[in-house]
Amino acid sequence: MAFDPVLETLCLALSEDVSAPANGPALFLRARYGSDLDVLPREAWLCDQSFKPDYDLLVRQGFALREADDGTQYGLVCVLPPRQRDEYRALLARAVTDARPGGIVLAAVSNLEGAKTVENDLKALCGNITSLSKNKCRAFWGRVGDDVDRDLVAAWSQLDASREVEGGLIGRPGLFAWDRIDAGSRLLAENLPMLSGKGADLGAGNGFLSREVLKLCPAVTHLTLFEAEARALPLARENLGEFGDRCDFHWHDVTKGITGPFDFIVMNPPFHTGRADRNDLGQGFIRSAAGALNKGGVLWMVANRHLPYEETLKAAFKTVITITDTPYYKVFKAVK
Numbered sequence: 001m002a003f004d005p006v007l008e009t010l011c012l013a014l015s016e017d018v019s020a021p022a023n024g025p026a027l028f029l030r031a032r033y034g035s036d037l038d039v040l041p042r043e044a045w046l047c048d049q050s051f052k053p054d055y056d057l058l059v060r061q062g063f064a065l066r067e068a069d070d071g072t073q074y075g076l077v078c079v080l081p082p083r084q085r086d087e088y089r090a091l092l093a094r095a096v097t098d099a100r101p102g103g104i105v106l107a108a109v110s111n112l113e114g115a116k117t118v119e120n121d122l123k124a125l126c127g128n129i130t131s132l133s134k135n136k137c138r139a140f141w142g143r144v145g146d147d148v149d150r151d152l153v154a155a156w157s158q159l160d161a162s163r164e165v166e167g168g169l170i171g172r173p174g175l176f177a178w179d180r181i182d183a184g185s186r187l188l189a190e191n192l193p194m195l196s197g198k199g200a201d202l203g204a205g206n207g208f209l210s211r212e213v214l215k216l217c218p219a220v221t222h223l224t225l226f227e228a229e230a231r232a233l234p235l236a237r238e239n240l241g242e243f244g245d246r247c248d249f250h251w252h253d254v255t256k257g258i259t260g261p262f263d264f265i266v267m268n269p270p271f272h273t274g275r276a277d278r279n280d281l282g283q284g285f286i287r288s289a290a291g292a293l294n295k296g297g298v299l300w301m302v303a304n305r306h307l308p309y310e311e312t313l314k315a316a317f318k319t320v321i322t323i324t325d326t327p328y329y330k331v332f333k334a335v336k
Helices: 005-016 035-039 052-060 085-098 115-126 150-157 183-191 208-216 230-239 241-246 279-292 310-316
Strands: 026-029 045-048 074-079 099-110 130-134 137-143 197-202 220-227 247-251 262-267 293-304 319-325 329-335
Touching: 005 035, 005 099, 005 130, 005 137, 026 085, 074 085, 085 099, 085 115, 085 150, 099 115, 115 137, 115 150, 183 208, 183 293, 183 319, 183 329, 197 208, 197 279, 208 220, 208 230, 208 241, 208 262, 220 230, 220 241, 230 241, 230 247, 241 247, 262 279, 279 293, 279 310, 279 329, 310 319, 310 329
Parallel strands: 026 045, 026 074, 074 099, 197 220, 197 262, 220 247, 262 293
Antiparallel strands: 099 137, 130 137, 293 329, 319 329
16 A cells, blocks of 8 residues: 555654543544554544545445544544645534544644645644644644634534535535536537437536536436545535436445446546546546446546546547547547
């Protein structure tokens, strides 16, 4: 498993400076697995994760996952804040709310992701902060006491709420292209033919592509949406509510394969984790699509033009055609 400097830095604080709670587990928001978590036994962790690949890995490694927030408070709440400001501020506020009086909130962030800024934000919530630096990252923690700014906690708790965005869609901070229609997805929608039969949208997000397919292609009998980020699925259901039982929704890691068969698939696959490009994600989407299509079924896909997907497409499909090639994107049609 690849080295995770942020997780190691958080766990360094646990091993050297921050004591685990004597009664009950530590809550770990936006948890991800790494061997560094062995600083505490598995029964000392309760993990919370909405991204299916990380969720599945934690389960395989024997960690308990919180399925719903029942209002329980914890002596220690750990958190790995994401990049998007409104999302991470809401998550910090959630961590403070989930900590019982006298409990500790511990976070870690890479310097490249604005560690000092996030540290100052936790300080604004909690008051005094202690920190350490390692691996070009910072871990920082504060105690939930009388210094907590409860008004700020309440305000920040609402920052990642869903709201209407471009195109009359419902979006939410932290999701891909959360406040706009992604240019690549728009380009793919503009180049789709009149589709028919049973289809799927891989990495569906808040459902923009699916909405365009169902709105413009009355011969599509059913569309299945697959999405790895659980926070996106309620939005997709709301955005596609008018189409009733013509669609269904699955929280799923597409790279592990999907169950078909389908007559067509549309997708704008993810290609990065954090700041790092992940060509293997899109390649995994392509292979899963090929495995789930009927013979003669068609994949319609958009990708940033610099990504090396052509060879994977040609290996998985009988025919691959570049439909359009712009300075930023390519749209492919691939026939099984």
